[in-house]
Amino acid sequence: xxxxxxxxxWYPGSPDPVLRGVDLHMPExxxxxxxxxxxxxKSTLLGTMNGLVPHFTGxxxxxxxxxxxxxxxxxxxRELAHVVGVVGQDPQAGFVTDTVEEELAYGMEQLGVPPGVxxxxxxxxLDLLSIAPxxxxxxxxxxxxxxxxxAIGSVLAAGxxxxxxxxxxxxxxxxxxxxxxxxxxxxxxxxxxxVVVAEHRLERVAxxxxxxxxxxxxGEVVGGTPTEMMATSLIVPPVVELGxxxxxxxxxxxxxxxxxxxxxxxAALAGLDAQRFDRLPAAPGHSDxxxxxATAEDLVxxxxxxxxxxxxxxxxxDLTLSAxxxxxxxxxxxxxxxxxxxxxxxxxxxHSGRWSVGGQELGKAEPATVxxxxxLVPQTASDxxxxxxxxxxxxxxxxxxxxxxxxxxxxxxxxAPGIPDGSHPRDLSEGQKLSxxxxxxxxxxPPVILLDEPTRGLDYPAKRALALxxxxxxxxxxxxxxxxxxxxxxxxxxxxxxxxxxxxLIADGPAHEVxxxxxxxxxxxxxxxxxxxxxxxxxxxxxxxxxx
Numbered sequence: 001x002x003x004x005x006x007x008x009x010w011y012p013g014s015p016d017p018v019l020r021g022v023d024l025h026m027p028e029x030x031x032x033x034x035x036x037x038x039x040x041x042k043s044t045l046l047g048t049m050n051g052l053v054p055h056f057t058g059x060x061x062x063x064x065x066x067x068x069x070x071x072x073x074x075x076x077x078r079e080l081a082h083v084v085g086v087v088g089q090d091p092q093a094g095f096v097t098d099t100v101e102e103e104l105a106y107g108m109e110q111l112g113v114p115p116g117v118x119x120x121x122x123x124x125x126l127d128l129l130s131i132a133p134x135x136x137x138x139x140x141x142x143x144x145x146x147x148x149x150x151a152i153g154s155v156l157a158a159g160x161x162x163x164x165x166x167x168x169x170x171x172x173x174x175x176x177x178x179x180x181x182x183x184x185x186x187x188x189x190x191x192x193x194x195v196v197v198a199e200h201r202l203e204r205v206a207x208x209x210x211x212x213x214x215x216x217x218x219g220e221v222v223g224g225t226p227t228e229m230m231a232t233s234l235i236v237p238p239v240v241e242l243g244x245x246x247x248x249x250x251x252x253x254x255x256x257x258x259x260x261x262x263x264x265x266x267a268a269l270a271g272l273d274a275q276r277f278d279r280l281p282a283a284p285g286h287s288d289x290x291x292x293x294a295t296a297e298d299l300v301x302x303x304x305x306x307x308x309x310x311x312x313x314x315x316x317x318d319l320t321l322s323a324x325x326x327x328x329x330x331x332x333x334x335x336x337x338x339x340x341x342x343x344x345x346x347x348x349x350x351h352s353g354r355w356s357v358g359g360q361e362l363g364k365a366e367p368a369t370v371x372x373x374x375x376l377v378p379q380t381a382s383d384x385x386x387x388x389x390x391x392x393x394x395x396x397x398x399x400x401x402x403x404x405x406x407x408x409x410x411x412x413x414x415x416a417p418g419i420p421d422g423s424h425p426r427d428l429s430e431g432q433k434l435s436x437x438x439x440x441x442x443x444x445x446p447p448v449i450l451l452d453e454p455t456r457g458l459d460y461p462a463k464r465a466l467a468l469x470x471x472x473x474x475x476x477x478x479x480x481x482x483x484x485x486x487x488x489x490x491x492x493x494x495x496x497x498x499x500x501x502x503x504x505l506i507a508d509g510p511a512h513e514v515x516x517x518x519x520x521x522x523x524x525x526x527x528x529x530x531x532x533x534x535x536x537x538x539x540x541x542x543x544x545x546x547x548x
Contacts, residue, residue, distance in 0.1 A: 001162050001194040002026040002049055002084070007063035008219070009044055009053060018044045020219030022063070026211070028161070029192035031185065033205055033226065035235055036215030038459045039429030042198040045215065046164050049196065050084045051077040068161060082111055084162040085155020089170060089457075091147045092139070100142075100150050101126075101135045107158035125157040128191075129183050144333035145176025149183050156187065162194040163187065169204055170456045171379075173332040173485045174520045177204055200459050203237035203488060203524050206230070207254035227251055235459050238488055238524040241537045245544075258528045266529055269543060274534045275512060277542040296323035296477035297358030297447040299344070299374070304353035306339045306503075313339040315503040317353075321448060321479040326470055328490040328511070329483040330521060331500035337483040338379065340500070341450045346370040357448055375441040376450040381434045382426065384441075390428075391421030393436060401444035411439035415469055430457030434466070442473075449473060451482045455489050467493040491515055491523035491535035511535065 007022040018041040026032050034042050047053035051072040054061045065072040068083040088094060097103045104125055108118045126132040129149045134142065139150065148168055155163065163184070169177035185208055187193040199205045206212070212229040215221050222229070230240045230251055243252045246265055252258040299321040306314035314336045321327055329337050342348025344355060346367060354363050357373040378384065387393050394408035401407075412419065416435035419428065425436060434454055441449070451470075455463050463486070470493055474480055484490060490497060490511065497514035499507035499521070507514050512533045516526050525534050534540055 001028045001030075001068060002196065003064075003066045004048065005064045005066075007048060007061065007065060009041075009048065009059055009061050011057075011059040017219045018059075019048070019215075019221060022219075022221040024213060024221065024223055026162075026194055026196060028194055029188055030194055030210045031188045031208055032194070032196045033202075033209035033212045034196060034198040034215070035200075035202060035212060035229070035233065036459075037217065037235060038200070038431045038457060038462050040215045040217060041219065042215055043166055045213075045221065046086070046166055046196065046198055048072065049162070049164050050080050050086050051075065052086070081107065081155075082159045084164060085152075085158065085160035087148070087151045087155065087163065087165045087168060089167045091151035094151060094154075095139050095147075098138055099135075100131060100137050100139065103139060103150055103154050104157045107154055111158060113159075121157045121159075125153045128156070128186065129153050143176060144172045145179045148172065148176070148180045152180075152183060152187075156193070160193070162196070164196045166198050167200065167457065168197060169199065169201055171333075171453065171485070174204075174487070176333055177201075177485075181205065181208060200235075200457065201486070202235065202460075203239065206237055206240070207257075226253055235461070237460075238537055239528065242525060242528065242540065245537060245541060255524055255527045258524075262528050265540075266532065269529065269532055269534065269540065272543050274532065274539055274543070277539045297373070297479070298322050299355065299357050299448045299479055301344060301353060301355035304340060304343055304355065305351040306336070306343050306349055307351040308339075308349070312503050314343060317503075317505055319498075319505070321481050323447065323477050323479045324474055325495045326474050326480045326482065326493050327496045327498060328494035329481055329498045329500065330485070330487075330490060333485075335500040336503040337500055338452050339503075341376060341452050341481070341483055344448075344450060345374055345376045347376075371446075372444055373446060374448040374450065375444065375446040376452065377434070377437055377441055377454055379453045379456065381430075381437040381454070384437050385425040385433065388424060389421060390419055390423045390425060390436060393425055393440060394421070397440035397443045403443050408439050408443045411442050412436060415439055415465075431459075431462035431465070434458070438469070447477070448479045449481075451480070453484055454482060455484060455486045463489050464492070487515065487521050487523045490521075491526070492538075497521075 004022050004024040007019055008017045009019040010017045036042050044053055047057060048065050049067060055076045067080055070080060070083060095103055097106050104122045105118055126135055131149050134146060168180055184195050188195050197205060206226050209226045211223060212226040213223045214229050214233050227250055230236050239252055239255060239258045248261040252261060301319040304314055304317040331337055343350040356362055362370050385393060397408040398405050416432050419432055470480055494511035497511050498505055512535060515521050516533045523535055525536055
C-alpha cells in the first residue's frame with residue numbers, strides 16, 4: 001500500500017538530510033508504529049506518504065514514494081486524498097464545517113462523489129467508528145477523543161485505504177486514547193486499512209503494532225517487529241525498560257505479558273517500602289535553577305469557579321500549592337484542568353473565588369503583580385514565541401522581567417544547552433520550544449509555576465530532562481503544578497496528585513496513593529507489580545541495588 005524506495009529529504013540551509021536512503025514497504029491491513037527521538041524527522045517521514053513533502057513543505061526529495069500505486073512525485077496531495085488520509089496532532093485545526101455529519105461529507109463533496117454513494121459512506125463511517133449518536137453534534141462540543149474519531153472518519157469516508165496519524169493520543173486522557181486506538185484497530189482488522197502512527201506515548205501503542213519503524217539521528221530509518229526494534233531502541237516504554245532490567249525473554253510489550261514474567265520480581269520486592277527509594281536523583285547541571293533567587297511562597301485558592309455560558313467548567317475549587325512541592329493535576333479531557341490554571345493566572349475568566357500567593361491577595365491585583373507571582377507555560381508553548389530568533393526571545397524576556405541581560409540565555413543553556421541565538425523559534429524541536437518558553441517564564445523568578453500538558457511532543461529522554469528541571473525548581477522553593485494526562489510523567493515527577501472531574505476536585509493525596517488507586521491513572525510499572533505501590537523502573541532498580 002505504501003512503498004518508499006531510496007528516499008532522502010533535505011531542507012534548504014541544512015547540510016545533512018532529515019531522511020537518508022529510506023526503504024520501507026507497508027502492505028495492506030498493517031498497523032505500523034513510527035518511533036524516534038523528538039525532532040528526528042518523524043513528521044517529515046509521514047509527510048512523504050501523501051506528498052506534503054516536498055509539494056507543500058518545500059525541500060528536496062530523492063527516491064520514490066508510492067501510495068496505492070501512485071507516485072507522489074507526479075501526483076500532488078490533492079490527487080492522493082482518495083487513497084491516503086492524514087490526521088494531525090490537533091484534529092480541531094483541520095475541521096472546516098460545524099457538525100459531525102457535515103465534516104464526514106465535506107471531503108467527498110470536494111472529490112465529486114455522487115450523492116447516493118456519499119450518503120452510504122457517511123452511514124458506514126458513523127457505525128464503523130461508533131459515532132452515530134454524535135451525527136448532529138457541533139464539532140466544538142465534542143471531547144478530544146470524539147474529535148479524533150471524527151477526524152479519522154472524515155478521511156476514511158473519502159475512500160482512503162491508508163491512514164497516517166501524527167501523535168493521535170498525545171492530548172487525550174487514557175479512556176479517550178483507548179477509544180481512538182480501538183477504532184484504528186477495527187479499521188485494520190475488519191476492512192484492511194493500512195494505519196501508520198507516529199507516537200511518543202509508546203506505552204499506549206506498542207503492543208498493537210504489527211511493524212515498528214525507528215528513526216535515528218542522521219536520517220537512518222530501520223524497521224522490524226516491535227520486539228526486535230524494542231530490544232535495541234533508545235526510546236522504549238517503561239514496561240520494556242523493566243523487561244530489559246530483569247532480562248525477561250521474550251521482551252514484554254504489554255502489561256499482560258510483563259505480569260506473566262513478574263512473580264519472582266514481586267517476591268523480591270515484597271515487604272520493601274517503595275517510598276524509601278527516591279524516584280529522581282539530584283539534578284546535576286541544574287545548580288543555577290536551585291540557587292536562583294526565589295521566595296518560598298504557597299498559593300492558596302478558595303471557591304474558584306469558572307463559567308462559560310451555561311457551562312460550569314470549574315466548580316467551587318479549594319486548592320493549595322505548597323512551596324517546594326510538585327503537584328500534578330489529572331482528569332479526563334474537559335474536566336476543567338486548563339480552565340483552573342488560566343483562572344489562577346488572572347488571565348482566564350473567573351466567575352468567583354479568591355486566591356493569594358505568600359499571603360498577598362491577587363483577585364484585584366494589577367496584571368503585572370500577578371505575573372510576578374505566577375507564570376504559566378500553556379499547552380502549546382509556541383503560542384508565546386513571536387520573535388524571529390532565539391536570541392531576540394531571550395532579550396525580550398530579560399527586558400519584560402526587569403532582569404540583567406543574559407539571564408534568560410543562561411537559564412536556557414541550563415535547560416537545553418547548545419541552541420544557537422540565531423535559530424528561529426519555529427524551527428526548534430518541541431522539547432527545545434518548551435525549554436525556551438520555560439526559561440522566559442522563569443526569568444522573573446516567580447514563586448509559582450504552572451504547566452499545562454508540557455509533555456506533548458516529547459520523547460522519554462526529553463520528559464526525563466523536564467522532570468529533572470522541575471525537581472530542581474521545587475528544591476529551590478517553587479510551588480509547581482503540572483496538568484497532564486501522562487501517567488508515566490506523573491509517576492516520575494509528582495509529590496502530590498489532584499484529580500478533577502466535571503469541574504470539581506475528587507481526589508487529592510500523595511502520588512503513590514492516588515496513582516495506584518485507579519487503573520486509568522496507574523503507570524505501567526504499578527500495573528505490573530500491583531498490589532505493591534511501585535511507580536517507576538528507577539525505583540525498582542534502586543531497590544534491587546540496595547538503595548544505591
